[in-house]
Each structure stands twice: as structure tokens, then as C-alpha cells.
Amino acid sequence: MVIAMVRTILLYLIIIAGIRLMGKRQIGELEPSELVLALLIADLAAVPMQDFGIPLLTGLLPILTLLCLTMALSVLTMKSIKFRAILCGRPSIIVKDGVPLKREMQKNRFTLDELMEELRMNGITDLATVHYAILETNGQLSVLPYAVHQPPSAHTLKMNPQEPGLPAVLINDGRIMTRALHLRGLDEAWLYQQLHQRNIREARDVFLLTVDERNQIYLVEQEGRQ
């Protein structure tokens, strides 16, 4: 048992180091320690599940060890910036002023094809319009175009649109969401009044009804209803 525990700790740390060396592209939204945990736990659980000749503890002990290690590492990454940089890495600037930085790309095993693909996914086809492209520690690429190439916002256009707020679903496939209705400070009488105004008699005739914070209604009737 103690051998299983020591081996688990060693392999966990070795795999984390391996993942870090592989570069950020391999991670995909998880921290290296979380990714390794996800990779290992499934396998560890499967062994005693399939082989009845192995005690359950043989699987449970390494899983418990991994959970404790992950919890400890996660607290340490929260507390120490230096430790976080070691474990998770730092964001890398891949494109600066429209120019891809070859050395940084090589360091992160990031090819030009992948860069162009990520830019297209961000709606950018011309590399020259990119001010900065930053490869984040979770493997995602953040693209910041030059200000002149950024889509205009209401603020830049000096407009003052009203905030609709968060819409709440009040009828979901014919069912009234009573809790959401009451949270909005509304009641069923109000809801039926709105339905009757739209020539709908029953809530079951509605597929979706949402209301925003200004009590504006979005309604979709059930299919096949006249």
C-alpha cells in the first residue's frame, strides 16, 4: 500500500511536469494538475472495478492521494504567484503589432497553421490587424485587434441603449416556472393577462416565454398551433 502511495505521488508529479513541457496547447481549459487528475482517476477506478482479485483499497488509496495532492497544489497556486507560474506557466505573447513571434511560438509548440486557425475562429483573417495575440495558461488564445479594427460599441458611438437585464424563463415547454415568476415579483394573473392579450388561452400552448427586467416579453408558441 505504501508503495502504491509513493508511486502515485511520483507519477503524478512526473506527469504534471510532462504536461507543462508539452506546452499550453495540450491543456485546454484545465490547470495541469487538474488535467492529470482527470486523466489518472478514471484509470485508477477502472482497475479494481474490472479485476476482482485486486482489493478496492488498491484503487481508492491512489485516488485519495491524488485528490489530496491536487487540493494542496490548488491552494498553493492560489496563495503563491511564483508557485502558480511554475505549475501553470505564464501567458505568452504570440503576436505583437501584427508580427508572429517565432521564438515564443516554438516555445509553446504553436504552429503558424494553429495561429491562423485560432485567428479565424476569432473572426480575424488579416494578421496585420492584430495588436496582440496572447496564449493563455489554459491553452486558449486571446486576440486583441488594433483599436481601429475593433467593432464599435454603443459607448464609442456615444449611444445610450437601455439595459434589458437578465431575461427569466416563465414558461418552459408549456410549464409555468412559478419560482422564476415570483422572483420577478409577478404572478399567474399577470402572466395569463399577457397570454390573453396575444390570443393564447393556456400556458401549455406556449413553448417558451421569457421576460426581461423591463417586463418585455419574448414568446414562442407551440408548433402546430394556429
Added chain:
Amino acid sequence: MKRLWIALGLLALLLLLTICHTHSLQHFTNHLTGQLEEAETLVQQEQWEQARQLTQSALDTWNRQDIRLHVLLRHADTDQIHAGFQEVLALLNSREYGEYAAANARLISQLHLLSEAEQLNLKNIL
């Protein structure tokens, strides 16, 4: 920070429990092999009945720990040792010294290996 101490505390507890298990297993197998070696000495002195009683006592000791051993060790290893005890007892009843000595040595070796595999050393870790 509390979560860090909980995680480290749990890790330390797990490590302590596994080390305790290793020591207890070594002590347990040493006790059994001692009894088996003593039984062989008795056989060499033609005291077959006393040797059989001693081996039976070792088997009873093993059986009393059966659940713990099944929970902590590979079932194939514990089953093999249990079968080894049965074989040694059968050979003691038939009073075949040569075969008994070989089976007893095999059983002692299996007990040693069982404990050896759980020891915390570089050979086992690697």
C-alpha cells in the same frame, strides 16, 4: 490555507497508516515463518503430531486475519498462501518428509515475498 492543511494532514495520515500496515504485515509474516521453521525442526526430530499442531496454529493465525489480508493484499497472493498451508498440513498427515520440506520452504518463501513486496524501499518503488 485551511484546505492546504487538511490535504497535507490527510496525506500524512494515509502515509502513516500504510507504513503501519507494512510494519504490521512484516511482524505477522515473521511470526508465521518462525512457527513454520519450528515445525520443520520438530519434524526432523520425528515429532510429526506437534509439528502438525504448530502448523495448524499458524494457519489459524492466518485465518483470523483473513478479512484484513483480503482488504489490503492481492487476493491471488493470499489465496496462494492459504493453499500452501493446506498442502503442508496434508503432507504432515502423510508424513512424507521430502515433499513436506519442499512445500514448507515454498510457503515460507511466499510469506517472505508477501511482506517484502510491501516494504518501502527503492527496489519496490522502481
